[in-house]
Amino acid sequence: MSTAPSLGVLYTGGTIGMQPRAGTLAPSAALADSLHATLRALHGETLQWQIATLAPPIDSADATPATWHAMADAILALADAGCDGVLVLHGTDTLAHSAAAMAFLLQGLPIPVVFTGSMLPANDPDSDAWPNLRGAIAALREPGAAGVRLHFAGRTLSAVRCSKRRSDGFDAFAERAPGPPTDRVAAPWPLRQRWQPQRVALLTLHPGFAPELLDALPQAGIAGCVLACYGSGTAPTGDAAFMAALARAQRAGVLLLAVSQCPKGRVRMDSYEASRRLRDAGVIDGGGMTAEAALGKLHALLAAGLDDVACEHWLRQDLCGEM
Incomplete structure (x- = not known):
């Protein structure tokens, strides 16, 4: 039986x-x-x-x-x-x-x-x-x-x-509707990984965004931050104070990942000068990830103990359909 x-x-x-x-x-x-x-x-x-x-x-x-x-x-x-x-x-x-x-x-x-x-x-x-x-x-x-x-x-x-x-x-x-199909790859950690949890954050850009919020990230022990950008990945990159704060956060070791605030579409960092400046400043293109998936993925990569170079590499890979 x-x-x-x-x-x-x-x-x-x-x-x-x-x-x-x-x-x-x-x-x-x-x-x-x-x-x-x-x-x-x-x-x-x-x-x-x-x-x-x-x-x-x-x-x-x-x-x-x-x-x-x-x-x-x-x-x-x-x-x-x-x-x-x-x-x-x-x-x-x-x-x-x-x-x-x-x-x-x-x-x-x-x-x-x-x-x-x-x-x-x-x-x-x-x-x-x-x-x-x-x-x-x-x-x-x-x-x-x-x-x-x-x-x-x-x-x-x-x-x-x-x-x-x-x-x-x-x-x-x-x-969110799927984008073009991508090749999925296996996660760079075993199922029973010994995690080292890190603090991550999500900041939503808006008109009048205070650059001081970026300065607060390393002070709060944030290891990685998802930036919910406009449209296809634009940000106030014409604001020198914003760009300077972005650079300070990165020098302090904060990984920055861009996603779109829009419920449809994706980040395309070659579309506008405002998004290209963001890419050139070292912000990682999150493609079509939702903010929730980006936060969870960033947390997992950092908690797995990967260094910044490895984290950036894997953030660009599709692990389970998130891209």
């Missing part, structure tokens, strides 16, 4: 498991206590379940790179325990960030990982939690589905191409 497939569940918190508290919604461990019964109700005895909980469950607004590493360790532990796939229940605010980070930190994991959550708590009668759970479990069971993905509102999306686009509807996530 064949054994039912074993799936792992990592409950991290988020709206899906929140409970009312003082007129607001707050993280709760209660959902984890009822997950076995819930999953049996959805799938009967056709699946076996192993459940892990991030302790304590959090509002995903509180997620940090340390949270990413705790999640990666928990997913690896479920894989080691024989799980054929792992479902991650996560808050929507930083779901795209965590899913993208896992895509890099878990490069080479031979089983699928699918993130989901909900816009309304699971105990709300109108909650989207149940269709999202069912869809995510179905995505986990697809043949040949190794890698990290995100399932929400009936769609299974790439973990490294998504962003949260709305806060007032169930279809909260959008996937």
Whole structure:
């Protein structure tokens, strides 16, 4: 007699498991206590379940790179325990960030990982939690589905191409359209890498951007920064103070990576003089990466202990479809 497939569940918190508290919604461990019964109700005895909980469950607004590493360790532990796939229940605010980070930190994991959550708590009668759970479990069971993905509102999306686009509807996530196909390469670290977490940052350019923000990066111990640029990668490179601050940050060892603020399109640093100056100043072209994927990739490369030259090389390579 064949054994039912074993799936792992990592409950991290988020709206899906929140409970009312003082007129607001707050993280709760209660959902984890009822997950076995819930999953049996959805799938009967056709699946076996192993459940892990991030302790304590959090509002995903509180997620940090340390949270990413705790999640990666928990997913690896479920894989080691024989799980054929792992479902991650996560808050929507930083779901795209965590899913993208896992895509890099878990490069080479031979089983699928699918993130989901909900816009309304699971105990709300109108909650989207149940269709999202069912869809995510179905995505986990697809043949040949190794890698990290995100399932929400009936769609299974790439973990490294998504962003949260709305806060007032169930279809909260959008996937950036793929660009021209690229040759993917294996990550330059083993699956069970000994990570050395580094601080990374994301700065969004805007009219009147204060160059002093760039000077603050090395002072805050930031090792790498994603610059969310205009359009196809332009920045206020006609501002001498901005360019001087950019140079100071780089001399202090901060890696700078450019992505576009636009939900469609990509950075093209030969298109305008303003973007070419950015390239000539040593800012790395992030191509079509989302800000979430760029942040996760930059963190992984730095945490792997690679030097600046190696980081720059791998930032230009497509590891899991992020480019």
